[in-house]
Amino acid sequence: MTIQAMxxxxxxxxxxxxxxxxxxxxxxxxxxxxxxxxxxVTALGTSTLAVGLxxxxxxxxxxxxxxxSGALSDWLGKRKFLAALxxxxxxxxxxxxxxxxxxxxxxxxxxxxRVGKGIRGAPRxxxxxxxxxxxxxxxxFGLRQSLDTIGAFVGPLLAIGLMWLTTNxxxxxxxxxxxxxxxxVGVLLVGVKEPARPKEWRRVRxxxxxxxxxxxxxxxxxxxxxxxVFTLARFSEAFLILRAxxxxxxPALAPVVLVIMSLAYSLSAYPxxxxxxxxxxxxxxxxxxALLVLADLVLAFTTGIAALGIGVALWGLHMGFTQGLLATxxxxxxxxxxxxxxxxxxxxxxxxxxxxxSVIAGVxxxxxxxxxxxxxxxxxxxxxxxxxxxxxxxxxxxxA
Numbered sequence: 001m002t003i004q005a006m007x008x009x010x011x012x013x014x015x016x017x018x019x020x021x022x023x024x025x026x027x028x029x030x031x032x033x034x035x036x037x038x039x040x041v042t043a044l045g046t047s048t049l050a051v052g053l054x055x056x057x058x059x060x061x062x063x064x065x066x067x068x069s070g071a072l073s074d075w076l077g078k079r080k081f082l083a084a085l086x087x088x089x090x091x092x093x094x095x096x097x098x099x100x101x102x103x104x105x106x107x108x109x110x111x112x113x114r115v116g117k118g119i120r121g122a123p124r125x126x127x128x129x130x131x132x133x134x135x136x137x138x139x140x141f142g143l144r145q146s147l148d149t150i151g152a153f154v155g156p157l158l159a160i161g162l163m164w165l166t167t168n169x170x171x172x173x174x175x176x177x178x179x180x181x182x183x184x185v186g187v188l189l190v191g192v193k194e195p196a197r198p199k200e201w202r203r204v205r206x207x208x209x210x211x212x213x214x215x216x217x218x219x220x221x222x223x224x225x226x227x228x229v230f231t232l233a234r235f236s237e238a239f240l241i242l243r244a245x246x247x248x249x250x251p252a253l254a255p256v257v258l259v260i261m262s263l264a265y266s267l268s269a270y271p272x273x274x275x276x277x278x279x280x281x282x283x284x285x286x287x288x289x290a291l292l293v294l295a296d297l298v299l300a301f302t303t304g305i306a307a308l309g310i311g312v313a314l315w316g317l318h319m320g321f322t323q324g325l326l327a328t329x330x331x332x333x334x335x336x337x338x339x340x341x342x343x344x345x346x347x348x349x350x351x352x353x354x355x356x357x358s359v360i361a362g363v364x365x366x367x368x369x370x371x372x373x374x375x376x377x378x379x380x381x382x383x384x385x386x387x388x389x390x391x392x393x394x395x396x397x398x399x400a
Contacts, residue, residue, distance in 0.1 A: 010133060010136050011132070012132065013191070015131050016147075017187060019143055021188045022144060022151065023148055023154075024181070025180070026151030026155060027158065028091075029181075030152050030156050030262075031173060031180075032094070032097050032174055032177050034258050035159055035174075038241065038254060039170050058113075061114045061118060062351060064348055065117075065118025068344065069086070069119045069121070070343050071341045078194065080127065080188075080192055082119055083192075085119055086124075087184055087185050087188055089116035090116030091181035091182055094113075094177055095178055096108070097174040098174035098175045121343070122343035122344040125343045126340040128141060128331075135277060137328050138273040138275075138281070139274045141273055141324040142269045143269075144324075145265075145269040146269040146270040146273075147266075152261075152262035153266065155177075155180075157259050158176070160256060213341070224350075227346065229353075230289065231353035232356065233292060233296070234354075235357040235361040235373070235377065236361070240258065243257070244312075246370055247304070247305065249305070257308070257309075260316065263313075264312075264314075264316025264320065267320070268319075268321060269319075272284060272320050276328060281325055285321070286385055286388055288318045291315075292322075295317075296374040296377040297378055298310055299312070299315070
């Protein structure tokens with residue numbers, strides 16, 4: 001079946017293709033990332049604080065890079081080229097993981113991989129917004145996120161199976177992860193056609209100048225501010241793996257938590273996106289945040305495998321109800337010709353918050369245990385819910 005034949009419900013074929021690009025790269029990345037925290041802690045003797053710092057720095061690096069790649073995509077009027085560059089760089093770095101002989105090499109590989117993510121992220125999201133019909137924007141972001149997250153649970157499943165087949169040979173699993181990364185780049189080059197820039201769009205000359213950033217509008221900045229507080233609550237998923245290990249799961253089985261989380265995420269992202277095109281998006285976002293509060297509380301106080309699974313599933317559901325919605329809100333509140341810059345600034349702010357969140361999570365874990373880490377996450381989520389009232393009033397006033 002061709003990509004064109006799969007363009008259903010009015011969602012363009014290019015959005016489907018971008019979803020499959022994300023899916024293949026996520027399979028590759030999650031095969032590695034599902035095992036990397038355990039590899040660093042058990043094989044290399046790294047502390048959980050160091051894991052949190054490395055994860056936070058890696059993601060913050062990606063977010064900082066997104067600012068410049070997003071702005072560059074607005075200036076050039078070309079988004080596919082930058083997306084292909086980012087995915088290609090990530091694919092080229094995958095062999096470093098099995099070849100790395102020390103922690104320094106792993107950190108370098110993680111860093112370069114995230115630079116690739118940073119280059120592709122904002123142009124890709126802006127490209128989805130450019131391709132999607134306005135009345136299907138939520139569904140389009142939800143579809144791409146859903147396909148992306150299918151990769152996020154297939155990857156850990158493959159990692160678990162390969163760990164069993166190879167008797168816990170981390171490097172062998174890392175080598176298998178190279179294959180889907182190359183497939184991702186191939187689908188992007190062949191299956192995505194960038195739309196022509198409409199003549200009515202204003203030419204963007206200096207996207208990061210103060211006057212251009214001011215054109216993004218107060219509603220956009222309120223979305224960014226609330227997303228930043230929200231990000232403080234959703235530290236790196238590496239801590240979900242460590243939580244599983246803390247209650248007794250073996251290293252080979254601990255990545256199953258990512259399978260559960262990603263399955264819940266992928267099953268909810270597209271329906272949530274479709275629903276967001278029909279109901280108030282902020283109300284749906286509050287529901288997603290409430291799910292995170294429940295997830296944090298369950299994960300904080302659980303002592304058994306069954307409760308852990310429930311908490312991880314709730315975490316995945318909250319991702320499905322929030323990530324596509326936040327992307328849709330960014331696309332709707334920013335001028336079309338500045339979407340790359342808008343997504344870049346959004347990712348810079350939330351990436352910085354993720355760095356802080358991961359460091360805080362690691363410190364709390366080392367000083368007071370996993371319970372303190374997840375209780376703090378619930379508290380930050382409650383603050384985010386309170387901030388949504390401000391966004392609702394701002395959006396209402398701008399549309400009036």
